[in-house]
Amino acid sequence: MFGAGLSLDQAPPFRVPYRFFISAPLFGIMAALLFSLLSGGDHRLAPEVIVAVHMLTIGVFLMVMTGAMMQMLPVIAGAVIPNPKRHGAVIHLLYTVGVLLLGAGLYFGMMAATASGGVLLGVGVLYFLILALGNLRRVRPFSDSVRAFVYALSSLGVAVGLGVLAALYYAGVGDYREIVGQLHLIWIFFGWIGLLVIGVSFQVVPMFYVAEAYPRFCRTWGTALIFASLLLVTLVRCLFPEQTLITKLAALPMVLLYIGFAVITIRRLRLRKRASKDATLFFWYLAMGSLGVALSLWYVSWLVEWSFGMESAGMVLGYGFVLGLISGMLYKIIPFLVWFHLNAKGHFDIPTMREMIPAKHIRMHFYLYLLGGSGLFAGWWGLVPTVVGGALLALSFGWWFWLLLGVGRYYFKQEKRPSPMAMMNLAQ
Amino acid sequence: MSAISEFMRADHRRCDATFSELENLAESGQHDALSDALAAFKKDFLEHFAMEEEIMFPAIEQKTGMSMGPTQVMRMEHEQMRHLMGRMEEALKQGNTEQFLGLSETFMILVQQHNMKEEQILYTMADNVLAAENVDIVERMKAI
């Protein structure tokens, strides 16, 4: 009974999460290329934008977060996923084909492709949700992080349901498109992504940066309060289909809770005991700073209906907060996994994590990432041609891909080497 | 009731602190304080391993009758960490800070994943199966 949560092979094989991680920058490059195709004028609802946003949120964000969950569930939560190779491959295939079909359908206005892409994605997410929640169900005791994961996964379920509704309305069924679309976004960003980030932070910030644990109240009640605040937003929005001051005030608790989280995280990181200023720390600060800034800006702009502010806030939230955090985390996760799996095979002459991806290459990515963000912003607001902005973005994603590919290639080359342990066994 | 897990969690944080101190000194190149920090680091970790391997694990194994279960996995991970500690010490003695910091990064993640498993699963298990003698176990661990 007790042994279920712990076994040596509880970490899934390297290729399981890696498959998801290495795909992400490729979808990022696609999003960047689409962005560069934008022509001037009002492009808010241009097909290029809608497709690029889905490439980013599904092809990059969902892809990486699913891969990371496949890896983290056994380690952080003690929920072992049986047959990770097969499940991982199925989910990855559904995501990849789904997002490509959806993108092509939206871009070329092909209803059948959009619908089948949406269905494949829905099935993929559902598959992942059942797998994750099903395995988490058996975990006892429920730690604060596990609770956050359950809320996050539940939010993903709600978001997908709303996404399906939104797609139906797009196809001309019913007319609540705007409300459903808004709620879909809110559940994606502040339910699924936000709560997952919180659950991971509860573990990662104190442990890897040797910082103080999050305040007890925040750990025990924070995630439940956030989930409740999302329900409040949804309920009020449904009761008042017309956007009024009430619907806006209803979002205030959610906004304040997240700003609070960002502030606490930054303080924890600043007071950390481990001085080491590795590149991932820049990404953490940037992500948390972006979260606080984006939410404040978004809320204020929403109150006064200032579209420049709201759209800018959206970009800071997606690019600065989510992408920033993901980029930083992968530089810890992937090299460690390479080391871990090779070490478990008995190779003791593996280079250290720093040698696998030199710190200066990660710093380079950080600068390119900032440059790409400026390209996005400047291109969107017409300060530079979108071709320029898109090229900068593509450059940043391209460099990211190159670095991740390098570590992967190293792993697969080393994996083929005969294990010293196997040789020792032969000799006996 | 949760005496064991509380005590051991706190000990993990103590080990984290000594580790950070060593790493901080190595990174900022303060070589005079380094050998003391290295000694403190080794002492804290080896003590922690000993408390688990000599007292808590055998007690759990005796109660549950499982000697090849989770405790065995934890022992193997301790072995990995001891090996890395040796390499870190070597790197410091050769004055190779880059090498040391690369190893310490790996060590840190390994330790933290290990600690998560212990805090999440093993210590809770210890609290449960050793509920009757938990105070005694803590006393014996402190004596190491």
Ligand SMILES: [Fe+2]
């Ligand atoms: Fe241990």
